[in-house]
Amino acid sequence: MVLRADGAKTIVELHGDWTVETVGRMDATLRDVEESVAPGDIVIDLSDLGLIDTAGAYIIGRVTRRCSEPDGDFHFIGEHPTARRLIEEVRARTTICPAEDEAGYGFGPALARIGAGIEAVLREALDTFAFLGKTIMTGFRTLANPQRLRLTPTIWAMEEVGVNAMPIIAVLSFFIGAVVAYMGANLLQTLGFSVFTVELVGIAVLREFGVLITAIMLAGRSDSAFTAQIGSMKMQQEIDAMRVLGLDPFEALVLPRVIACVLMAPLLTFGAMIAGIFGGMIVAWSAQDISPTLFIARFHQELPWDHFLVGMSKAPVFGLVVAIIGCRQGMMVSGDVESLGRRVTASVVQSIFAVIVLEAMFAMMYLELGI
Template sequence: MRQDGAKTVVELFGDWTVETIGASDGALRRVEETTAPGDIVIDLTRLGRIDTAGAFIIGRVTRRCGEPDGDFHFIGDHPTARRLIEEVRARTTVCADEPPSTFGFGKALGRIGAGLEAMFSEILDTLGFLGRTMMTGFSSLFVPSRLRLTPTIWAMEEVGVNAMPIIATLSFFIGAVVAYMGANLLQGLGFSVFTVELVGIAVLREFGVLITAIMLAGRSDSAFTAQIGAMKMQQEVDAMRVLGLDPFEVLVLPRVIACTLMAPLLTFGAMIAGIFGGMLVAWSAQDISPSLFITRFHEQLDWSHFLVGMSKAPVFGLVVAIIGCRQGMQVGGDVESLGRRVTASVVQSIFAVIVLEALFAMLYLELGI
């Protein structure tokens, strides 16, 4: 460095590459901190080789100036230096310093507000994705050749047939637990026979469809996100667009149709398994024979309980599939993004199912069903 009147001349010697700039970085930082940016002049006369790392730290000293690439900042000639410095500066994002970490009520409110904003943004984006999927589905009705049956049947097998054993097993034990709790509570009051109604109403109205939806969210929903996300990472979705294929027709619509159609069938299987589990516990714990259980079940329980549970199933299946496919389409180009989206997919699906279950309960309560 040398002074030339009011100007500070930064004289560059030799090569400025990633291997050599370490020794000069501190001196350039001192010039940047102690000299007005408009008074800095860079002498390129004896500069040798230069790469993007060298261009970055050289251009950094004049970045704060209103004209960082002005001719008055440079003297001497070099075949590539100025062009490379300008290019690196144009492609470099300067981030503001992070504010110091503070604690207190204000920061807590700020985090709550940011979380609410992100939640509403997710809801709006999911509704938009649902609308796009519905439009694709309606257009496929008018042009049936656009509906891809093979992927749809494959998705129905994955979502329905392969999921039935675990859903039935889980529902069996849920029904058994409900019956066991009813046995303990009602037997002391002398109303043990009402265990049949307890098991029937709980499994038909709530537990059958709820267990099915939660298992779909944990099993099928995460699979949808991982499958579509892996295709996004490998740029297969972009390749589809280049070939003129709509990813919503090829990837999203078959999974949404499969999940919506198979959810009622899975719910029916869960109901049967749950009632069977409750019947076995009632038989062993309360000496209620299977014939008595089935007879009282048919006499005392109305069909409305079954219809209430079945009416929720396609809605839950649709919501789970939409959230899983949307999160898959949001995956970036790295594995970390895939992991975050799979986690968000499962969490959002379970949250949506619980909220919809509460809304359905209030709706049917008001309707007296």
């Protein structure tokens, strides 16, 4: 490339090939011309131009884009079979975005970041509800035509979500019940009410801890697996291939996992309750000399079924929320591994957050209902 002056005009003589492999070394010079010469005084000589591709067309056309007539004839001299047409085409399809303002410091920028965060949270919640609505409509469509239900993937997901998760959930619930019993032992012994440890363990495990531990373990274990499985299929374009074949990804991938979580969450919760009560009973026996016979008799005598039903009523809701969030994040994965990692992390964090919020809402609702 050669620059020469012709009166008030600056002529940019182009030599050789201007392709993606060669334009890098000319970019800085063209930027200097663009900044130092009036846009109407730039003339591009195409006489000795060789090959050109879209990268070369972009940086050549960039020097005249500030002019009111960037593709005017007065900007070009010499002949080339494709250069002018390609330059005009690239410019027409290029959007020039202004540089983003750097985030400053102080009260105003802090409020702007808070507002952007709140907007992102609301948008994420809205998109999640939209995904839930689409899943529900798919479920109704499957109910109207039951042979569309993918039974084999549903059974596989039930085994993965329920049977394989039961040991770890039972162990965690056992220790949670033991911890609650130890807390009761330390507190109630000082007051002479050691026997009330039975009620403490029963209410805590049946109403709150059993279903909460189950939901958190589903979020950490099954939810991340859903996101990784669907996300890897999205990365390898398997979901696009399913659509080309006329298969609905919601029927094939999302609905079986949602059904599995909704059905298996109550069973896992029941197992967690049994394990938690057993852990509390062992601690009460060893630390407070409350025999298993007395523990079970007082448990049946003093605790109504309401506590059990309250805990079990939360399980399908938590299972639905966990499955919806995990499947949606998997469907949002783009074509790189970094996106997959971000979506798996977001899936677990959002699921645990949603479970805690729903737990608080259930607690307030049952408090108002007197249950």
